[in-house]
Each structure stands twice: as structure tokens, then as C-alpha cells.
Amino acid sequence: MFPEEVLEHVFSFLTSHTDRNSVSLVCKTWYEMERWCRKRVFIGNCYAVNPKVIIKRFPEVKGVELKGKPHFADFNLVPEGWGGFVWPWVVEFAKGYPWLEEIRLKRMVVSDECLEIVAKSFSKFRVLVLESCDGFSTDGLASIASHCRNLRVLDLRECEVEELSGHWLSHFPDSFTSLEVLNIACLGSEVSFSALERLVARSPKLKTLRLNRTVPLEKLSTLLQRAPQLIDFGTGSYSAEIRSDVYSSLKDAFSSCKNLKSLSGFWDVTPAYLPVVHSVCSQLTSLNLSYASTQSPELTKIRLVVLDCIEDTGLNTVSMTCKDLRELVVFPSEPFVGDAEVQLTEQGLVSVSQGCSKLQSVLYFCRQMSNSALISISKNRPNLTCFRLCIIEPTVPDYLTLEPLDVGFGSIVENCKQLTRLSMSGLLTDRVFEYIGTHAKNLDMLSIAFAGDSDLGLHHVLSGCDSLRKLEIRDCPFGDKALLANASKLEKMRSLWMSSCLVSFGACKLLGQKMPGLNVEVIDERENLNSLPEYAPVE
Amino acid sequence: FFLKKITFVKHNTLPNMDVTLGLLNGGDDEDGGGVPSDGSTTNRSILTGSKEDNNNNNMVVMSSEVTSSSYPVVGDESLDGLELGLGLGIGGGGGGLKSKMVASGGGGGWNQYARILTAKDFPTSLVSKQNSCSSSSSVNIPNNSSSSGTKRTATDSVSPPNGTSVVGWPPVSKAHRMPSLASQLKSPTENFVSKPEQNKSKNRTVGLKDYLDERNGISNKKYRSVKVNMDGTLIGRKVDLNAHTSYEMLAQTLHEMFFRSSAEAVKPSRLLDGTSEFVLTYEDKDGDCMLVGDVPWEMFLSSVKRLRIMKNSDSNELAPRFEENNQRHRD
Numbered sequence: 001m002f003p004e005e006v007l008e009h010v011f012s013f014l015t016s017h018t019d020r021n022s023v024s025l026v027c028k029t030w031y032e033m034e035r036w037c038r039k040r041v042f043i044g045n046c047y048a049v050n051p052k053v054i055i056k057r058f059p060e061v062k063g064v065e066l067k068g069k070p071h072f073a074d075f076n077l078v079p080e081g082w083g084g085f086v087w088p089w090v091v092e093f094a095k096g097y098p099w100l101e102e103i104r105l106k107r108m109v110v111s112d113e114c115l116e117i118v119a120k121s122f123s124k125f126r127v128l129v130l131e132s133c134d135g136f137s138t139d140g141l142a143s144i145a146s147h148c149r150n151l152r153v154l155d156l157r158e159c160e161v162e163e164l165s166g167h168w169l170s171h172f173p174d175s176f177t178s179l180e181v182l183n184i185a186c187l188g189s190e191v192s193f194s195a196l197e198r199l200v201a202r203s204p205k206l207k208t209l210r211l212n213r214t215v216p217l218e219k220l221s222t223l224l225q226r227a228p229q230l231i232d233f234g235t236g237s238y239s240a241e242i243r244s245d246v247y248s249s250l251k252d253a254f255s256s257c258k259n260l261k262s263l264s265g266f267w268d269v270t271p272a273y274l275p276v277v278h279s280v281c282s283q284l285t286s287l288n289l290s291y292a293s294t295q296s297p298e299l300t301k302i303r304l305v306v307l308d309c310i311e312d313t314g315l316n317t318v319s320m321t322c323k324d325l326r327e328l329v330v331f332p333s334e335p336f337v338g339d340a341e342v343q344l345t346e347q348g349l350v351s352v353s354q355g356c357s358k359l360q361s362v363l364y365f366c367r368q369m370s371n372s373a374l375i376s377i378s379k380n381r382p383n384l385t386c387f388r389l390c391i392i393e394p395t396v397p398d399y400l401t402l403e404p405l406d407v408g409f410g411s412i413v414e415n416c417k418q419l420t421r422l423s424m425s426g427l428l429t430d431r432v433f434e435y436i437g438t439h440a441k442n443l444d445m446l447s448i449a450f451a452g453d454s455d456l457g458l459h460h461v462l463s464g465c466d467s468l469r470k471l472e473i474r475d476c477p478f479g480d481k482a483l484l485a486n487a488s489k490l491e492k493m494r495s496l497w498m499s500s501c502l503v504s505f506g507a508c509k510l511l512g513q514k515m516p517g518l519n520v521e522v523i524d525e526r527e528n529l530n531s532l533p534e535y536a537p538v539e
Numbered sequence: 540f541f542l543k544k545i546t547f548v549k550h551n552t553l554p555n556m557d558v559t560l561g562l563l564n565g566g567d568d569e570d571g572g573g574v575p576s577d578g579s580t581t582n583r584s585i586l587t588g589s590k591e592d593n594n595n596n597n598m599v600v601m602s603s604e605v606t607s608s609s610y611p612v613v614g615d616e617s618l619d620g621l622e623l624g625l626g627l628g629i630g631g632g633g634g635g636l637k638s639k640m641v642a643s644g645g646g647g648g649w650n651q652y653a654r655i656l657t658a659k660d661f662p663t664s665l666v667s668k669q670n671s672c673s674s675s676s677s678v679n680i681p682n683n684s685s686s687s688g689t690k691r692t693a694t695d696s697v698s699p700p701n702g703t704s705v706v707g708w709p710p711v712s713k714a715h716r717m718p719s720l721a722s723q724l725k726s727p728t729e730n731f732v733s734k735p736e737q738n739k740s741k742n743r744t745v746g747l748k749d750y751l752d753e754r755n756g757i758s759n760k761k762y763r764s765v766k767v768n769m770d771g772t773l774i775g776r777k778v779d780l781n782a783h784t785s786y787e788m789l790a791q792t793l794h795e796m797f798f799r800s801s802a803e804a805v806k807p808s809r810l811l812d813g814t815s816e817f818v819l820t821y822e823d824k825d826g827d828c829m830l831v832g833d834v835p836w837e838m839f840l841s842s843v844k845r846l847r848i849m850k851n852s853d854s855n856e857l858a859p860r861f862e863e864n865n866q867r868h869r870d
Contacts, residue, residue, distance in 0.1 A: 075707030076764070132712070158714045186714070290715065335711045365709060392709050423710075449708065474707070 055096035063102030102127035115140030119147035137162035145171035210234030224253035235265030264288035315348030319355025374408025388423035410435030433457035437464020462486035480507035769848035
């Protein structure tokens with residue numbers, strides 16, 4: 001037996017939550033040791049546990065990460081007022097963790113009152129990351145700005161903020177100089193530019209600055225000149241009249257940013273201004289052009305996010321030039337239109353899979369796919385870990401053979417043995433689930449829509465995917481049988497979402513009764529009819 | 540305006556379907572008997588295609604909810620010999636193979652609850668339509684694929700021109716739903732109303748977002764979808780009300796959803812003026828059934844909970860008011 005000090009020292013090297021959770025299961029001593037030295041706690045489902053329990057078990061926590069609503073909330077499948085309120089957590093933290101430094105929330109409802117409590121309760125507060133959150137206004141941000149003397153990170157990622165005034169930024173006192181990350185890209189209204197400029201000027205440690213769309217291109221160079229140390233920069237609107245003075249000052253400003261690794265923003269691009277970033281392109285690892293409907297980049301990066309305007313030809317260029325590419329995201333410029341004018345097909349993805357040997361993660365929206373393309377992709381890139389394909393029209397078959405895409409996706413799971421995340425689309429029968437159940441042993445998260453024929457499909461997945469923890473299903477003919485037959489599997493998962501399937505209310509009640517470890521929730525506007533989604537998280 | 544209240548007409552009820560632990564038994568007959576359990580609820584909305592009269596408007600789907608797409612038939616030949624025994628491994632047992640059933644679309648234990656509607660269930664006219672290569676079929680897929688020749692039935696279009704009919708598809712998050720709208724704007728900076736430096740009060744700054752919303756007639760509220768059911772059709776749909784700005788637009792969408800493949804050409808406006816055999820009603824906040832079109836659009840938006848396309852003949856109470864209506868002339 002090691003003395004406690006040694007154990008504690010060893011544990012201090014464990015940062016992954018899964019490792020820490022495993023360690024705490026070894027024996028009572030280790031459980032005790034571990035709980036006293038855990039500094040960061042991750043709760044993947046805010047309804048899985050009571051905050052008091054967390055505080056009691058982990059008294060020395062400095063950072064908390066919480067997730068609320070299910071993933072499909074991003075696509076409006078979760079009704080308003082469903083939940084994910086962080087209030088009860090914040091109230092408990094204020095009591096139990098006075099030295100709390102970091103709060104990271106995803107898909108939670110955060111009120112101004114919550115933000116005020118956060119601002120006033122934690123004297124050492126440093127990091128606030130809100131991703132896909134809503135429920136607060138600029139008043140809440142003003143509280144944070146006013147009171148968090150040591151704030152380093154204020155990161156609002158795709159939040160919905162009620163924007164009452166652009167003045168909240170001025171609430172950072174003049175003595176406040178510790179800011180390292182500021183991401184306000186999701187704000188729609190103007191923020192006070194002079195306050196922003198002064199803030200940037202007095203933040204020598206600022207590494208990430210992501211502006212919102214209302215910051216005009218003409219003012220960009222002013223900001224960049226004040227922060228040449230930036231590593232991650234998001235422009236505002238990238239559109240202006242073409243003027244040589246603006247152009248040259250922008251160009252100089254970018255050139256002086258020697259540490260720039262990531263660029264984003266680029267709303268409303270005036271293509272003539274794009275070359276100013278060429279000087280930094282070679283050092284970029286991440287380029288997000290998902291708001292820019294242009295076709296440009298011949299740029300080397302590790303992570304590329306673009307719109308489908310890049311077309312197959314653009315992706316072909318990417319495949320030839322971006323040899324270090326690890327992640328490719330292609331969003332649709334016109335997601336709700338049936339016929340596309342952009343020439344982006346499965347070919348783009350196939351060429352990238354051929355040319356970019358380090359490609360691991362793909363999110364690709366397109367309008368046609370074939371089994372042969374999927375098979376090629378899987379053979380080109382067996383190192384894929386995340387493959388998310390969305391064919392815009394549901395249940396579209398292989399456009400060449402009119403067969404379902406079972407074989408194609410089957411090839412993906414068979415060849416890409418390290419695949420942890422998969423989203424499928426197109427015409428799919430139970431057979432694809434058979435492949436998945438047989439081969440996708442490392443799959444952690446699976447998203448299915450408009451697929452399958454019967455409960456057999458779901459049964460394959462639940463019984464075969466040993467590592468599956470998150471499953472989200474919509475509009476599939478899966479009913480009670482597979483669910484009930486694999487109920488014990490559900491206990492090992494973090495969450496299951498089923499909407500517009502065939503799960504009956506009775507089955508939900510049954511699951512709830514028989515499996516006390518599960519939270520089973522039914523959301524339906526009707527009283528006692530067929531349930532819509534069933535959200536079954538696990539603790 | 541004149542509010543009409545109509546009682547809901549009772550649907551044909553579907554046979555009781557009980558969900559129990561011991562239900563999986565291949566030898567059972569098809570009428571959904573099974574072993575009754577201790578007071579579990581009935582399940583209204585599972586389909587049994589053979590019992591309902593399939594009018595031309597039926598779509599080949601499984602769920603009573605959203606989608607218009609069809610689920611392909613798993614051909615019998617592919618699953619012959621694939622017998623799945625599902626025991627219920629509740630409590631960590633693992634699958635006890637209590638009984639066997641054939642997981643095909645034809646018949647047997649799996650299908651006590653839901654039978655996959657196959658092409659056989661539909662009149663040949665519909666089937667042959669699917670086999671035609673013309674683009675006038677209900678498929679909205681890229682030009683280089685035709686909708687013919689397979690035993691899979693074709694899909695319906697996902698996106699009618701005036702708003703999506705499938706909630707949450709394609710799965711793009713809010714941040715990425717705007718680009719195409721945004722690119723239509725030329726110079727957003729022109730439209731800022733107030734400058735924050737001048738205005739230190741808490742008045743709301745009108746920003747780009749408001750401009751976009753206003754321009755596109757979208758209310759500031761989030762995406763709002765309500766269910767739509769039509770009498771005689773088992774499958775409901777969902778429509779995003781915020782994507783519509785008027786009753787006419789809504790009627791147009793509903794027409795495309797429900798009447799597109801009908802032999803009888805029902806003009807969209809007829810849904811609203813009461814001259815077709817169908818009438819559009821809605822359930823309001825109080826649970827009352829109201830005729831659509833009486834109140835201003837905004838007021839309608841704030842009180843509508845769900846929509847229903849009712850057969851004119853089904854509602855006896857409606858009839859007298861109906862005649863009044865025809866004479867009255869709706870605006």
C-alpha cells in the first residue's frame with residue numbers, strides 16, 4: 001500500500017474523467033483519496049445527479065462542466081421549457097464551492113440571476129464557457145464583467161443572448177487586465193467598439209478574440225494592432241468597399257500576428273479582401289469559413305470548416321494542399337432547398353479522403369451519395385474516428401444503383417475500427433444496423449434518422465455496440481421490443497433519445513418501473529398516447 | 540369576428556395494444572391480442588394498414604408523427620431464416636430466448652403492433668406513379684437519379700418552397716441556418732438604428748439580427764411547429780408556423796403536404812374558404828376547436844396549439860354555420 005501522499009501525487013496526473021472514475025472504483029481507500037483531490041468534475045447529464053451529492057463527494061473542486069439538453073435540442077426537437085436549468089447547481093456551488101474557478105456549460109438555461117450569483121460568489125472565478133446556452137441577457141454579462149476581477153475566459157459559443165445594450169463590455173473596470181479569451185461571435189447587436197478597443201489594449205495576455213458580425217472590417221486593423229499576440233482570431237463582417245488604405249492596414253495588421261493559428265468569422269465576405277490573410281495562412285491550423293460563401297482557400301490547416309460553396313473542385317484543391325488536415329466540416333449554404341446549385345457531391349469528400357492522410361473527423365452535408373463512394377472513403381481513411389454524413393433529403397438511396405446505403409455505411413464501420421462517432425442518413429434498412437452491431441465496437445455516439453425497418457435494427461445496435469453511450473434516434477420504426485429486450489444495456493449508457501418512433505407510453509412506464517436506475521422521460525403534447533421522445537440518461 | 544366552436548369528431552379507434560413483458564410470441568394471431576398486463580395504457584397511434592381505408596393521400600410511413608418519407612420494405616427473401624428470439628433481459632439477464640418470431644413485413648409476432656405498409660397495400664395507380672421517371676412524381680431528389688424501378692417506394696419531398704415541413708431536418712444548428720438569408724443583404728451597417736455611444740440607457744439596440752428577422756417576416760420567437768392531422772389519414776405532419784406569414788401561405792403548405800398526390804385537385808384557398816370537402820380547424824389554448832382564418836394571423840399564432848383538417852361531412856354542427864359562411868364572404 002502506498003502512503004496517501006504518493007497516491008495523491010500519482011492521481012494528480014490523471015486528468016481524464018473516465019480515468020478518475022475508474023480509479024475511484026478500485027477500493028475504498030482509492031475512492032476516498034480520489035475524491036479529495038479531484039479538481040475538475042464533469043457531469044454529462046445535469047439530471048443524472050443532485051448537485052449536493054457532487055459537492056459532498058468532491059469537496060475540493062475548482063472547475064465544473066455540465067451538460068443539459070439533449071443534442072437534438074440544437075435542431076428544435078426539444079420543446080421550450082424542457083429544462084436544463086443551471087440555477088439549482090449555481091445556488092449549491094455558491095454555498096459549497098466558494099473557491100470555484102471555472103464553469104463550463106453546454107445546452108443549459110442560464111438566467112441573469114445565475115450569472116449574478118456566479119459573479120458575486122466566487123472571488124477566484126476565472127473561466128466562464130457557455131456553449132449553446134440561452135436564458136440570459138447582456139445584463140448578466142455586465143454582472144460578470146463588473147465583478148469577476150480575475151476573469152480570464154469569457155467564451156460564448158452559439159448562445160442566444162437577449163441583447164439589451166452594447167455597454168456591458170464597459171463594465172470591465174480599467175484595472176482589469178487578465179483577459180485571455182473573449183468570444184462574442186454569437187451576439188447580434190453592436191457592442192461598444194471603444195470599450196472593446198480599450199479592453200483589448202489593456203489585455204496583454206489575450207490569446208483568443210472572436211468578434212461578432214457587427215464589428216466592421218474597417219475597424220479590424222485597429223484591434224489587431226493592439227493584439228499582435230493573438231493565436232485565435234474571429235473577424236466580424238468581412239465586407240467593405242474596396243479601399244486601398246483599409247486594405248493595406250489590414251494586411252499589415254495580419255502580418256504582425258505571428259502567432260495566429262486559427263481564423264474564423266468572415267461573415268459577408270468581400271473576396272477582394274481575402275488575400276490579406278494569405279500571409280498568415282501557412283501557419284494556420286484551423287480555418288472556419290462557414291459563413292463565407294466563397295470558394296477560396298488554398299490554405300494549409302488542420303481543421304477546415306466551410307460551406308458547400310467550396311464545391312468539389314475546391315475540395316479537390318484542399319486534398320492536394322492541406323496535407324495535415326485532421327477535420328473537415330462542410331455545411332450547406334441552402335439547407336432547406338431541394339435542388340442545389342452548388343456543385344458539391346460525394347466526390348469532394350472522396351478526394352479529401354484520398355489526399356489527406358491524417359483526416360480523422362468529418363461532418364459533411366451533401367445531396368447525393370453512393371455505396372461505392374462510402375466504400376472508397378472507408379478504405380482510404382481507416383483512421384476515421386468521427387464520421388457524420390448528412391444527405392439533405394431523408395431516405396435518399398445510392399444515386400447510382402438506387403440501393404440503400406447499408407453496404408456503404410457497413411464498410412465505414414468495418415474498416416474504420418476506431419470510429420467513435422457516427423451519424424447516418426440516406427436510405428437505410430435493418431441491414432446497416434446489423435453491420436453496425438457487428439463491427440462498431442468502439443462506437444460511443446450514434447445518430448440515426450429516418451432509417452431502419454423494424455425493431456431488429458435497434459436490437460442490433462443495442463446488443464452489439466459494446467461501447468455505445470449516446471444514442472439519438474428520430475423518425476425510425478423502432479418500437480418497444482428492442483428497447484425492452486435491451487433494457488439492461490440502457491443502464492450502461494449516458495442517454496437515449498427517441499422521437500417520432502413507435503415507442504409506446506406503456507413501454508416507457510414499464511422501463512421506468514423496472515429499471516430504477518434510469519430516468520425515463522416522456523414528452524408528448526397529448527395526454528396518454530404514443531410517446532414521442534424518451535430520454536433515458538444513466539448514472 | 541365570429542368564433543365557431545366545433546366538437547371533435549371521434550376517430551376510428553385502433554385496437555387496444557397492451558405492452559407487457561411477456562408479449563413476444565410468434566404464434567399469436569395478428570389482431571394485437573397478446574398477454575394483457577396490469578393496466579397499461581392503450582396505444583392509439585400505431586398503424587394497422589389493413590383496417591383503415593387508404594385514400595389516395597396515405598403516405599407510406601410508420602409513425603403517426605412527422606415524416607412523410609416511406610420506410611422501405613424489407614423483402615421477405617432477405618430475412619427468411621433470420622429468426623430473432625428476444626427474451627426480455629430485464630435485470631441484467633441477457634437475452635433469454637423465449638420465443639421466436641420472424642422480423643419481416645409479412646406477418647407474425649412483430650407485427651402485432653405495426654405493420655409496414657407495402658406497395659401491395661396501395662392502389663396500383665400510386666405504385667405505378669412511383670415507377671414513372673418523370674420529375675412530376677412526389678420525389679424531390681437531384682436530377683441525376685430517377686425514382687423508378689425499385690421495390691422501395693419513393694420518398695416525398697422534404698422541403699416545400701415555403702418552409703420546411705420536417706422539424707429539425709437537415710440538422711443544422713441555429714448558427715448555420717442564416718447564411719443564405721444573410722447573403723441577400725448588401726450592406727447591413729446601413730440599418731443600425733441607434734449608436735450605443737449616444738444612448739446609455741437600456742433601450743434595446745436594434746441590430747443586424749432584428750433587421751434579418753424583420754426582413755424575413757420571422758417572429759423573434761423560436762421556430763414553432765405544430766402538428767397537423769387530417770381526417771382519414773393516420774399520419775400526422777408538422778408545420779413550422781414561424782416560417783409562414785399568412786393564412787394563404789399556411790394553406791399552401793398544407794395543400795402540398797396532404798393533397799399533392801390526390802386525383803382531385805383541391806386548390807389551396809379552398810381549405811380556408813370552406814368550399815372544399817375539407818375544412819381547416821385548430822385547437823386553441825383552451826382546447827376548443829376553432830375554424831382557421833377568423834382571427835388576425837398574429838392572434839392565431841399566439842393561440843394555436845395544433846391543426847386539424849376535418850372532413851366537412853363529419854362535422855354536423857358545422858354544416859349550418861357553413862352555409863352562413865358561404866354567404867358571408869370571408870375576407
